[in-house]
Amino acid sequence: MAKIDLNKISHSYNPNKPNPVYALNPFSMTWENGQRYAILGPSGCGKTTMLNIVSGLVRPSSGKILFDDQDVTDLKTENRNIAQVFQFPVIYNTMTVFENLAFPLKCRDFPQDKINERVNSVSETLNLKSFLNSPARKLTADQKQLISLGRGLVREDVAAVLMDEPLTVIDPDLKFRLRRNLKEINEQYKTTLVYVTHDQNEAMTFADNIIVMSEGEVVQTGSPKELFERPKTTFVGYFIGSPAMNLFETEAVSETEVKIGSTKITTSTNLSKIKTKQIKLGIRSEFIDIADKVGDNVVSAKIKKVEDFGNFKLLTASVQDLIIKSKIDREKPVSTDEVNLYIPPEKCCIYADDKLV
Numbered sequence: 364m365a366k367i368d369l370n371k372i373s374h375s376y377n378p379n380k381p382n383p384v385y386a387l388n389p390f391s392m393t394w395e396n397g398q399r400y401a402i403l404g405p406s407g408c409g410k411t412t413m414l415n416i417v418s419g420l421v422r423p424s425s426g427k428i429l430f431d432d433q434d435v436t437d438l439k440t441e442n443r444n445i446a447q448v449f450q451f452p453v454i455y456n457t458m459t460v461f462e463n464l465a466f467p468l469k470c471r472d473f474p475q476d477k478i479n480e481r482v483n484s485v486s487e488t489l490n491l492k493s494f495l496n497s498p499a500r501k502l503t504a505d506q507k508q509l510i511s512l513g514r515g516l517v518r519e520d521v522a523a524v525l526m527d528e529p530l531t532v533i534d535p536d537l538k539f540r541l542r543r544n545l546k547e548i549n550e551q552y553k554t555t556l557v558y559v560t561h562d563q564n565e566a567m568t569f570a571d572n573i574i575v576m577s578e579g580e581v582v583q584t585g586s587p588k589e590l591f592e593r594p595k596t597t598f599v600g601y602f603i604g605s606p607a608m609n610l611f612e613t614e615a616v617s618e619t620e621v622k623i624g625s626t627k628i629t630t631s632t633n634l635s636k637i638k639t640k641q642i643k644l645g646i647r648s649e650f651i652d653i654a655d656k657v658g659d660n661v662v663s664a665k666i667k668k669v670e671d672f673g674n675f676k677l678l679t680a681s682v683q684d685l686i687i688k689s690k691i692d693r694e695k696p697v698s699t700d701e702v703n704l705y706i707p708p709e710k711c712c713i714y715a716d717d718k719l720v
Contacts, residue, residue, distance in 0.1 A: 364555050365430040365444075365522035367394040367417060372426035374412055386412045389426070390581045392574070394523070397553035399546065401566035404576035405602070410559045413576075414525050417557070418445045430522050443522060446515035450528040452507035456500035460491055463499050464513045471518075485513045488544050505533040512541075516548060523555040530565065542569045563603050567591075575599050591647070592710070597717040600645045606677065606688050609651070610714075613644045621713070623706075624682040626662045630711040637715045645712035648677070651689035653697070654705040662687070662704045669697050680704065 369392050375383040387409045394400055402410045415421040417428060419440035427436045435443055446467070454463050464482045473481075486492045489509045494502065499510060508529065515524045530538045542565065549556050560566050566573050567587040575583045575590065575598075583595040594600035600608035613621040615634040620627045621644050628644065654661045664680035664687055671693060678689045680702055689704055691697070713720045 364396045364553055366396045366432075367523060367555070368427075368429040368432070369393075369413075369417070370427045370429065372413075372416060372423045372428070374416060374421065374423045374425075378424045383424075385424075386579050387416075387423070388579045388581075391426075392581070392584065394555060394557065397549070397555055399549050399569060399571045400555075400557045401570035401573045402557065402559045402576065403561070403563060403566040403573050403602075405561055407578075408576040409579040410561075410576055411527055413574075414447075414527055414557065414559050417523070418447050418525050419443050420447075444520065446518055446521045446524045448512050448515045448524065448526040448529045450531050452504065452511040452532070454499045454507050454510050456498070458499055459495065460486070460497055460499055460502070460510055461495040463510045464491075464495075464517055467514055467518050481517045481519070485517045488516075488548065489513050489541075505537060508532050509541075516554070519552060519554075521554065523557055525557045525559075527559045528561070529558070538565070539568075545569065563605075567603075575602065577602075593712060593719065594645065595719045597643060597645065597714050600712065600714075604647060606648055608645045608647055608712075609687055611644045611685055611687075613642050614640070615642060619708075623662050623687075624685060626682075628660055628662075628706055628711065629708045630713055631709045632711065632713040632720050634713065634720070637713075637720060639715050641716050643714040643717070645714060646706055646710060648688040648690045650707055650710040651687070652705050653678075653689070653691055653695060654703040657703055658705075660706045660708060662706060664702055664704055666698065666700060666702055678702065 371389055371391050373385055373389040374387040375385045377383050402413060404410050416423050419438060427434055461482055464485060465478045468478045486495055491509055512529055530541060545556060558569055572584060573587060573590055574581060577598050583599050590599060590603050597610055611623055615621055615637060616627060618633060618635045620629050662682055664682045666680050668679040670677045675690050676693045678691055680687050
């Protein structure tokens with residue numbers, strides 16, 4: 364395991380052209396030893412490029428990569444002691460499951476008793492123990508991906524395990540268990556795990572720290588709680604959460620107040636220093652509740668739709684031409700016409716030019 368520093372990294376696939384397009388804009392960050400990280404963003408945002416730079420498959424156009432303060436920027440992949448798991452399974456069809464899992468250890472001349480110990484441990488974790496003597500080619504697609512994942516986990520000495528959407532071909536019911544198993548492996552062996560995904564649910568349930576990317580830019584890093592409650596940009600507010608964060612174009616009417624429709628909403632943000640007129644109020648649907656009566660920070664809205672999701676109801680309402688969504692207790696009665704919605708000041712996020720104030 365290693366602490367990994369990415370120091371002023373950027374990358375373009377056409378750096379010699381007059382106006383190169385950058386897949387990764389300059390950024391710096393540190394991945395601490397033994398932590399779980401998720402790189403999250405839509406397709407084409409630079410997630411895989413970042414991962415391939417760390418693994419050595421791609422050399423950055425500028426910047427340095429350090430493993431435990433040692434510069435590895437020019438080292439080849441095989442010299443970085445990295446395990447990488449790809450989106451689609453890469454296995455040796457002519458080998459058994461055991462031989463596939465043991466292969467990284469055999470290549471490094473591990474003693475047979477150690478190989479047996481590690482293969483048995485990992486195969487039990489991934490529910491592959493009953494298939495150890497089976498030819499790998501006869502397994503299903505999700506089982507083959509488990510083998511690929513197991514080859515990354517079987518080595519205890521790796522600097523990090525890098526996973527590029529490793530659960531794409533795996534049955535949804537199995538994904539939850541595997542994410543839990545990966546967390547257990549991380550906690551047991553203190554292996555640094557880096558997980559690339561476009562699925563916010565995978566990122567939020569797996570990682571200690573999430574790196575959110577958009578168009579080659581690292582737009583926010585933080586814990587799942589930080590990204591959910593205080594998105595630094597409207598993009599993160601929209602991308603994280605289901606439904607997405609409520610975002611309303613608004614205006615400041617005092618040092619702490621904005622408006623939704625004709626209703627003044629008190630926030631916990633000092634608005635006096637905002638220079639732009641491009642202001643938005645962001646509020647998660649989870650933080651909006653039904654109020655018994657009109658009062659401070661209560662918006663009167665017309666109900667458009669109520670959806671029952673079993674463990675909660677999703678209320679969609681309109682305030683003039685604005686749409687507001689609220690997650691409410693499914694046992695709470697809802698009228699069919701109008702509703703009063705309470706917006707807590709401390710949960711309001713104010714954005715100027717799409718950035719959190």
